[in-house]
Amino acid sequence: MDKNETPQDSGPFRMPDPALVSRTMADVAERGQRIVADFLKRQAQDGAHAAVPGADPMQIGHAFMEMSARLMANPARLVQAQLGFWQDYLTLWQNTARRIWGGDTAEPVIAEDSKDRRFKHEAWRENEVFDFIRQSYLLSARYITNVAQAADDLDPRTAQKIDFYTRQFVDALSPSNFLMTNPEVLRKTAETGGENLLRGLQNLLTDLERGKGRLRIRMTDEKQFRIGETIAVTPGKVVFQNALIQLIQYTPTTEKVLKRPLLIIPPWINKFYILDLRPRNSFIRWAVEQGHTVFVISWVNPDETLAAKSFEDYMLEGPYAALDAIAQATGEKAVNAIGYCLGGTLLGCTLAHMAAKRDNRIRSATFFTTMLDFAEAGELSVFIDEEQLQSLESRMQKRGYLEGREMATTFNMLRANDLIWSFVVQNYLMGQEPFPFDLLFWNDDSTRMPAAMHSFYLRRMYQQNDLVKPGGITLAGVPLDLSKIKVPAYFLSTREDHIAPWKSTYRGTQLLSGPVRFVLAASGHIAGVTNPPSSGKYSHWVGDSLPSSPGEWFEAATELAGSWWPDWQRWVAAQDKAQVPARQPGSGALPALEDAPGSYVKVMATD
Known part of the structure; x- marks a missing residue:
């Protein structure tokens, strides 16, 4: 393709008219303000109907007004940012003009992050017009972001909210999102008529x-995809159920199994089969193959009839009920337990409750990407302020649950x-x-999320961080104290986690009193966890010491190739190596109720 032709070979390009660019940018700004105003107006209407005070429950308008006031108090910084932006923009114009007139291609004024896949098509660089559009957008995005971050003395939560919604705005305006400024889309349009x-x-x-x-x-x-047919197909039986859970026991594939059963507590905010997607990446199937008698909690998808179910109910009818059922099914009281994300938070609460009651049935605890200390909860904190919680609670009260x-x-x-x-x-x-x-x-x-439980979780964990305070949370009449937990613990976090940032999850290692092992996996909240050894993907970091600073831990850690799963298996098997003949689901005191994955997991939120 000639460098002066469009991807669809429609003829030469001309340099964009500066006046047109200016008018367009002004129009974008005007329309953007109108869109925000309309959004806030709709929020006000929704707030009136829900009897929630305030026209802006997300407090976006207030946050940006505060930012503007801070910037106006220090105009020199704003002027400096503008001068830097226009200097880079002028350089970009000069480089593009040189290319159009046959000159050499200059080094880009700005380049996207190596992980940014929006501009992977070669035309974004090979064609000077689209190269100009790409770099112009990146310069504008950097300028807008820098200005948003330049305000001094903002409250940390306000600054975080401004940064988050600025990036949402910038991402939405990417030229890759529009027909006339995406060369790949233009080529496709020409090719397909x-x-x-x-x-x-x-x-x-x-x-x-x-x-x-x-x-x-x-x-x-x-x-x-069909649940139980193409995904979530590891053989097993539902051996117990109540209003909140079905407990699945999986069919063994080894003649002998570890004496201690393994209980997995997934998050109730998602379905458990993230750990049993397909046979090749199923942690559950792999754990069965390692000789574990695996039990998994499958949470109900709640409706309005469960609106009053509390966090306490989730503990009593979840992990506690599962432990009772496992004892009936296997005759074993001692178990190893895994909690994933919110399931790990619930596991921590359960362990603190059990410690106070001198209940030692859980002999080892594994926390997958779990926050126990919510002081730095990442970008989810953007959605957890009083105004937004009131708005959310009002919506949940109407339906009895969160959609x-x-x-x-x-x-x-x-x-x-x-x-x-x-x-x-x-x-x-x-x-x-x-x-x-x-x-x-x-x-x-x-x-869905039951109203009472979800409100408690957001307020007491995310907003108030009460779990780290001894006695800060009381469940079933017992004040919780994480420092009383003395069982061996394994923390698995992921380096690129955008839901439970690893430096926040690391804080949990400092809260427990028993021996702790911390492992950091590459990739994110899901891919870093569901990473089987056979994939050959992603590395992980291990370390023997647990300094108070996660940065110090990482500096001293050793990176190892491949999955962390074998490391966990060595750790958990060492807790108790005793073996017994394999246990078949339904052969104990609990009869099989139905085949895995059960009926609870098949209820869709749209049903």
Whole structure:
């Protein structure tokens, strides 16, 4: 392709008209203000209907007004940022003009992050016009972000909120998200005669129908996945159930098994089969193959009838009920336990409760990407202030639960480019059908949250961080004190975790009194955990000491290739190496109720 031609070979390009660019930017700013105003107006209307005070429950407008006031108090910094921006912009104009007139390609004024996949198509660099668009956007994005971060003396939560929503705005304006400024989309449109846009429109209408009027973006080909048939297929039986859980016992594949059963407590905010997607990446299947008698809690997908279920109920009818059932099914009281994310937080609460009651049935505890100390809870804290909690509680009181899609949208916003905008481009502009991907199917299979339990969790954990305070939380009449937990503990965190930042999860190692091992896996909250040894992906870091600073731990840690799973298996097996003949589900005092994965997990949040 000639460098002066568009990706669709439609003729030479001219340099963009500076006046037009200026008018466009002004129009973007004006429209952006109008969009924000309309958004705040809708929030005010929703707040009035919900009897929630204030026109801006997310406090976005207030945060940006405070930022503006701080910036105006120090105009020199703003002027300096503007001068730097225009100097770089002028250099970009000069470099682009030289290329158009046949000169050599200069070094880019600015380059995207190596992990940024929005500009991977070669035309973003090979064609001078799209190279100009790309670099112009990156310069503008950096300028806007720097200005947002330049305000002095802001409250940390306000600063975090400004930074988060500034990035949401910047990501939304990426030229890769629009037809006329995305060379890959333009090429596709030329090649297909616009059929990609027609298919994209159909995809858009389908997604609106899926969301019953709200946009619910398809991330994967859902028709390729059926729970219990193509995913969550590890053989087993449901051996116990109550209003909140089904307890699944998996069929052994070894003649002998470890004497101690293994109880897995997944987060109730997602479905348990993240640990049993397909046979090749199923942690549950792998644990069975290592000789564990695996029990997994499958949480109910609650509706309005469970609105009053509390965090205390989740402890008593969850881990406690499971321990009682495991004793009946196997005759064993001592177990090893794993808690994943919120399930790990619940495991920590249960262990503190058991320590006070001198209940020693859980003999070792493993925490997957678990926060016990919420002092630095990452970007989820953006959504946890008093105004937003009041608004959320008002909505939950109406229905008795939090809609699963609301929480899913929150998590997707934490990685908007990967989990929102990339699908907008592929589904609606490129007109492509989503690729079948088991992890994204699970990600879209959201669950509801009972009002009482979810409100308690957000307020007492995230907002007030009461769990780290001895006696700060009382469950079932027992004040909790994490320092009383003396069982051996294994903490697994992931380096790129955007939900439970690893430096925050590391704080948990300092709260318990027993022996602790901390392991850091590469990748993120999900991929770093569901990383089987056979994949050959991702490394992990181990260390023998546990200094108070996570940075110090990392400096002294040793990086090892491959999955952390074998390291955990060596650790947990060393806790008690005794073996017994393999136990078949339903052969003990608890009869089998139904085949795994059970019926609770098949209830969709949209049902």
